[in-house]
Amino acid sequence: MSKSVFAGVLLSALAGTAMAADLPYRGHAPAPAAASFYAAPTFTWTGFYAGINGGWGFGKLTRTGSQIGNISGALIGGTLGYNYQFQQFVLGVEGDLDWAKIDGSKTWDAAGEAVTGHARISSLATVRGRLGYSVDRALLYVTGGYAGGNVKLGVSHPADPFSGSAEKWQNGYAVGAGLEYAFTNNISAKAEYLYSSLNSKSYFTQDVLSSGTHVQQVRTGVNYRF
Numbered sequence: 001m002s003k004s005v006f007a008g009v010l011l012s013a014l015a016g017t018a019m020a021a022d023l024p025y026r027g028h029a030p031a032p033a034a035a036s037f038y039a040a041p042t043f044t045w046t047g048f049y050a051g052i053n054g055g056w057g058f059g060k061l062t063r064t065g066s067q068i069g070n071i072s073g074a075l076i077g078g079t080l081g082y083n084y085q086f087q088q089f090v091l092g093v094e095g096d097l098d099w100a101k102i103d104g105s106k107t108w109d110a111a112g113e114a115v116t117g118h119a120r121i122s123s124l125a126t127v128r129g130r131l132g133y134s135v136d137r138a139l140l141y142v143t144g145g146y147a148g149g150n151v152k153l154g155v156s157h158p159a160d161p162f163s164g165s166a167e168k169w170q171n172g173y174a175v176g177a178g179l180e181y182a183f184t185n186n187i188s189a190k191a192e193y194l195y196s197s198l199n200s201k202s203y204f205t206q207d208v209l210s211s212g213t214h215v216q217q218v219r220t221g222v223n224y225r226f
Contacts, residue, residue, distance in 0.1 A: 055219025
């Protein structure tokens with residue numbers, strides 16, 4: 001009897017095992033595929049840009065017959081340029097044209113008469129190369145190239161306040177350095193220093209004046225990058 005009971009239990013266990021083997025597997029669901037990592041595009045300085053700039057200019061005129069001396073005033077204008085970035089280095093070319101009111105005057109005695117010499121730079125332009133080193137959105141750069149300016153010289157006598165003046169375009173060079181930062185992929189702002197030296201020219205007013213011009217500019221600007 002006991003053998004029959006044992007045999008029945010064994011057959012029931014084997015039958016249950018066989019049925020369990022036929023059931024579908026209900027183990028752990030496979031882990032979902034790992035989400036692909038999204039890398040934001042790396043910022044680049046490469047491309048064209050345009051903007052505005054403005055600031056303060058100061059300097060002096062040299063070798064003038066009237067020894068006019070120091071000049072200073074404001075300037076504002078537009079900027080165009082192009083950059084090309086490779087690794088962390090940035091090469092570029094930039095040009096600007098600024099309206100200016102950088103002027104000065106000086107009065108001296110000539111044969112018992114008070115004579116006033118006056119000078120004004122009414123515009124300044126540069127075309128410069130730029131070499132920079134970028135740290136993500138910050139760009140440190142040096143710059144140098146052509147500079148030119150429209151310079152007006154004159155001499156006024158008491159009997160004739162407008163006794164003589166003349167304007168000429170003077171050519172020279174500019175060098176400087178600056179820092180530019182891109183707040184977005186399209187908008188950047190800069191602060192820079194430029195030193196411009198313009199060659200001497202002769203101005204035939206009532207007196208003959210020969211003037212060279214040296215101007216330092218401290219300015220800021222905002223650029224839109226295309």
